[in-house]
Amino acid sequence: MHIFITGAANGIGEATIDALLEKFSSAIFTIVDKNERALQQVCEKLTRRGVKNHGIACDLTEIEGLPDVVRRSRAALGEIDLLVNNAGVMIVEDFSTMPWQRGKMMLDIHFTAPMRLISEILPAMLARGAGGIINVASMAGKALLPGCTWYGASKAAIGHASEILQGEVKDKGIHVLTVYPGPISTDLERSARAGYEENWVSRFTPVGRREELARRIVKAYLAKDTVLAYPGIYDSARHFHSIAGWVVQTFAPRTKGR
Numbered sequence: 060m061h062i063f064i065t066g067a068a069n070g071i072g073e074a075t076i077d078a079l080l081e082k083f084s085s086a087i088f089t090i091v092d093k094n095e096r097a098l099q100q101v102c103e104k105l106t107r108r109g110v111k112n113h114g115i116a117c118d119l120t121e122i123e124g125l126p127d128v129v130r131r132s133r134a135a136l137g138e139i140d141l142l143v144n145n146a147g148v149m150i151v152e153d154f155s156t157m158p159w160q161r162g163k164m165m166l167d168i169h170f171t172a173p174m175r176l177i178s179e180i181l182p183a184m185l186a187r188g189a190g191g192i193i194n195v196a197s198m199a200g201k202a203l204l205p206g207c208t209w210y211g212a213s214k215a216a217i218g219h220a221s222e223i224l225q226g227e228v229k230d231k232g233i234h235v236l237t238v239y240p241g242p243i244s245t246d247l248e249r250s251a252r253a254g255y256e257e258n259w260v261s262r263f264t265p266v267g268r269r270e271e272l273a274r275r276i277v278k279a280y281l282a283k284d285t286v287l288a289y290p291g292i293y294d295s296a297r298h299f300h301s302i303a304g305w306v307v308q309t310f311a312p313r314t315k316g317r
């Protein structure tokens with residue numbers, strides 16, 4: 060099983076590789092990340108464990124280069140069975156002071172790049188009638204977090220697209236899982252937290268563990284769940300938005316085949 064995962068040199072992605080290996084012991088990995096040093100360390104660790112892997116150091120915001128990244132991955136390890144869009148960066152800052160280019164960068168990492176990767180990888184999955192996609196969105200795409208105009212909107216976009224795509228491909232042998240993490244203890248969460256003043260809410264906000272989230276992602280994927288929220292307390296917030304989504308998915312007309 061060839062798994063293509065982004066942003067796995069660190070944090071949730073790195074933990075997800077370990078959780079995937081627990082269930083798919085013969086899995087092989089393409090790991091795409093811009094943090095070259097951490098990427099090399101993760102690849103070396105996997106090689107020592109006897110896990111075949113191919114690291115590609117690249118910045119996902121360079122959208123035009125992504126087809127070549129996929130080509131190199133296929134050339135090294137063959138056709139891709141599971142795509143995990145996980146890479147991310149969370150810059151907390153008011154819209155009025157953040158240069159739009161930094162906001163656009165978040166939109167590209169969280170939305171445009173995952174969509175471009177899906178557009179490159181999905182056709183072969185559809186041709187085989189088998190494959191999987193896991194998109195890591197965020198509860199920040201559901202809650203209206205201050206300082207997250209760009210981050211929250213980019214995560215809402217990938218979450219929305221991912222859930223629509225699941226409806227489109229579910230009867231074609233492809234499973235799409237959309238993940239909505241709340242705060243998870245990683246470098247990203249620590250740097251985002253530093254962008255807020257402390258108050259009673261921030262002090263008591265439940266924070267999850269990356270290993271537990273990773274274990275739940277793999278469990279949800281195997282169970283063919285379509286959506287996962289963790290820590291569980293955030294699941295109720297997600298449901299208020301989901302009722303409308305379910306009604307539309309169930310009753311809206313299908314697209315015309317071309």
Ligand SMILES: NC(=O)c1ccc[n+]([C@@H]2O[C@H](COP(=O)([O-])OP(=O)(O)OC[C@H]3O[C@@H](n4cnc5c(N)ncnc54)[C@H](OP(=O)(O)O)[C@@H]3O)[C@@H](O)[C@H]2O)c1
Pocket residue numbers: 065066067068069070071072091092093094097117118119120145146147148149168195196197198199239240241242243244245246247248
């Ligand atoms: N942790 C949370 O509280 C939380 C909550 C909700 C959703 N999420 C989402 O979960 C995902 C993983 O987050 P995490 O907490 O594990 O973050 P993390 O520990 O910072 O790991 C993210 C990895 O992605 C890489 N990356 C960032 N921008 C990239 C780019 N343009 N091209 C290629 N690689 C890039 C990072 O490299 P650098 O180290 O060089 O930046 C890092 O190795 C993200 O999509 C995030 O938005 C996280």
